[in-house]
Amino acid sequence: MSEEQKEEKFKKLTRRELLAGTGGFVAGVAVGSGGISLLLPPKEVEVIKEVEVIKEVEVPVEVIKETEAVKEVEISKSACPYCDGTFSTLGALRAHIDLEHQPTPTAIREVEGRPTYVNKVDRPTYEDFVVGTIEQFDQKNEVFSRSVWDEEYIKRRAAAPVIEVDKLVMLEGNALSAGAIYMDDKAGSDAPNYPGYQGHQMGYGGLYDWEEPVGEQKFPVSDPAEMSERIKKVAKFYGADLVGICELDQRWVYSKYFDSLSGASGELDIPYKYAIAIAVEMDREGIEKSPGYEASAATALGYSNMAEVAPSLARYIRSMGYPAIPCGNDTAQSIPIAIDAGLGELGRSGLLITPEFGSRVRLCKVLTDLPLKPDKPIEFRVQRFCESCVLCAKSCPVGAIKFGERTTETTSVSNREGLLRWPVDVAKCYIFWKTNRTSCSNCIAACPWSDMGILG
Ligand code: SF4
Numbered sequence: 001m002s003e004e005q006k007e008e009k010f011k012k013l014t015r016r017e018l019l020a021g022t023g024g025f026v027a028g029v030a031v032g033s034g035g036i037s038l039l040l041p042p043k044e045v046e047v048i049k050e051v052e053v054i055k056e057v058e059v060p061v062e063v064i065k066e067t068e069a070v071k072e073v074e075i076s077k078s079a080c081p082y083c084d085g086t087f088s089t090l091g092a093l094r095a096h097i098d099l100e101h102q103p104t105p106t107a108i109r110e111v112e113g114r115p116t117y118v119n120k121v122d123r124p125t126y127e128d129f130v131v132g133t134i135e136q137f138d139q140k141n142e143v144f145s146r147s148v149w150d151e152e153y154i155k156r157r158a159a160a161p162v163i164e165v166d167k168l169v170m171l172e173g174n175a176l177s178a179g180a181i182y183m184d185d186k187a188g189s190d191a192p193n194y195p196g197y198q199g200h201q202m203g204y205g206g207l208y209d210w211e212e213p214v215g216e217q218k219f220p221v222s223d224p225a226e227m228s229e230r231i232k233k234v235a236k237f238y239g240a241d242l243v244g245i246c247e248l249d250q251r252w253v254y255s256k257y258f259d260s261l262s263g264a265s266g267e268l269d270i271p272y273k274y275a276i277a278i279a280v281e282m283d284r285e286g287i288e289k290s291p292g293y294e295a296s297a298a299t300a301l302g303y304s305n306m307a308e309v310a311p312s313l314a315r316y317i318r319s320m321g322y323p324a325i326p327c328g329n330d331t332a333q334s335i336p337i338a339i340d341a342g343l344g345e346l347g348r349s350g351l352l353i354t355p356e357f358g359s360r361v362r363l364c365k366v367l368t369d370l371p372l373k374p375d376k377p378i379e380f381r382v383q384r385f386c387e388s389c390v391l392c393a394k395s396c397p398v399g400a401i402k403f404g405e406r407t408t409e410t411t412s413v414s415n416r417e418g419l420l421r422w423p424v425d426v427a428k429c430y431i432f433w434k435t436n437r438t439s440c441s442n443c444i445a446a447c448p449w450s451d452m453g454i455l456g
C-alpha cells in the first residue's frame, strides 16, 4: 500500500482519542498508567494525562467516522437512582451515593449478603418492557454463529481494517489470553473440535459433558429451601461469586442449538425444571484496561473460571442421584436466566448488571431436576439509572450501544423482538474486535455499577 493510500485508509489517532468516543469521559482506559479509576474527578484525570505516555496508533477511518457520529448525541446528566438528585459528573454522583445511600458494611451483611438497596420483587423488571410475544431464540442468530452463515456480515467483517500494534506487544498480549483461556480450551476433552464455553456440548466429552452418568443412589430432599442453600454454598466453594436459582423459563432455551465450529444445528429438548445461575467476577484491573490485551485476558480467565464452577456443580448434583447439565454460553440465554434467578437487572448495554460487580461478570448455569426453591428476582433501580446514564454508549468506540429512549426496533436478527429496550448492534461491536485485534470491554469498564457495588 502506498503512503497516500495508507493516509486515505488510516488516520493517526491516539488510542485514547479513539476510546474516548465523544471526546469527553474516557471509560476504563489506562494506558501504562496502572489504571485510571472511572470515577476520578476530571481534575485528577487531567493530572494523570500529563504523566502518561500515550502511544499513537493508526486507526481505520471507518471507525473514526462511526465515533464522530456518536459525538452528535446530546449527553444527559447522571441522575441518582435513589432520590431526585442530578449531577453533572459521575464523581459527584458517586460521592452523593456514598454519603447518602450506601449502607454500612455491617448493614450489608445483615441483608442476606446483598446491599440494602436491593429489593426482592415478584416479577423481573424486564417484564415491564415486554410488548409482544417473546419467542425462543435460535442460537444461529447470535453474533458468533453469524460468522459462519451470514454472508453480508462475513463480508463486512472481512473488509474491516485492523489497527497496527507492535508485534511483541501483540505476542505477549495474546500469550496472556492463551494462558487465561487454557482451562476452558482443554477442559478435559481430547476432541479436536471441543468448543469449550461456545457451543452445545453433547458428544464432545470434557468438563461440559452432558453424558456423565447420574449416581444410582438418590439423596433424599425433604426441604428444597435447605437444599438450595446447600447448592449455593457448594457453588461458591467451587468458585462462584454469585448464585441464584429460578424455574427454567423455556422462552430462554434456544429453539435450536448451533455449533459454530461444525455448522451443525438441531432441536433442543431440555426437560429440566430448574436453572442455577452462576456469576464469576472478572478481574477489575484487567477490565479497566479495555480495549487492550489485559481486558481480553480477564474475559478469557472468566471463561476458564466458568469451566471450573458449572461442570463441578453439575457433577456434584449427578453424584447425588439427579440429572444436571452444565452450560456456558450454550443451550439457553444466560442473562434472562440470571435476572429470573435474582442476580441482577438488564442494563442499557444489553448486559446483566449485578449490585455487587456491575456487569463485570461472566455467566454460566446448571440445568437440573434436583428439587430446589427458586429465588425472587431483584430490582435496585437499574432501569431508572440507565435512562439517564449513557456511559456505556459513550464509551463504545463504534456507537454499537443506543443513546436515547428504549425502542422495539432491532439492529439485526441478533436482537430479540417483542421487548422495549436499548438494542445493541452486535455486528458493529464484533467487527470492532477485529479492528482492535483483540476483544473489547469498554461498556463493562464504563458502567458505574462495575465499580459502585458494595465491593467497589
Ligand atoms: S464491547 Fe462492543 S458494545 Fe461494548 S464498548 Fe466495546 S465495541 Fe462497544
Ligand code: SF4
Pocket: 347, 348, 349, 350, 353, 385, 386, 387, 389, 390, 391, 392, 393, 446, 447, 448, 449
Ligand atoms: S453504563 Fe451501566 S448504568 Fe450506565 S447506562 Fe450503561 S448499563 Fe446503564
